Amino acid sequence: MRLEDIRQRTRKVPFEPFRVFLSNGQTFDIYHPDQCVGSTGAAHISVPSENGPPHIRDQVTIVSLYHIQKIEPLPTPAAAAGSNGAG
Known part of the structure; x- marks a missing residue:
């Protein structure tokens, strides 16, 4: 894994x-x-x-960046059944 990959994930807005x-x-x-x-090498x-x-x-x-195999987004909670998303 590259340092830039970690920084890209943590600096993403939102x-x-x-x-x-x-x-x-x-x-x-x-x-x-x-x-x-992220820092150099870790x-x-x-x-x-x-x-x-x-x-x-x-x-x-x-954690050594060498040992990070992949990064994946966490699943987002689905809207409740029958909900139209309006608050």
């Missing part, structure tokens, strides 16, 4: 959540652009603690 797939089978779901920061991904609430990120995993 931001679209995405999933990072690693060569060891591990995945990371990125819901906010500040959750994944991506710094903030993750929730195992016992904490999922919206609190208190750990950072540093």
Whole structure:
């Protein structure tokens, strides 16, 4: 994976959540652009603690760009059945 690929995803406006797939089978779901920061040779991904609430990120995993196999957009929630989308 290239640094520019990470930056392109995190700087997209509007931001679209995405999933990072690693060569060891591990995945990371990125819901906010500040959750994944690319640097030369690595991506710094903030993750929730195992016992904490999922919206609190208190750990950072540093992943070599070499081990990122692909990035895919996360599925967006579908509108409720019978809904016309009007609020």
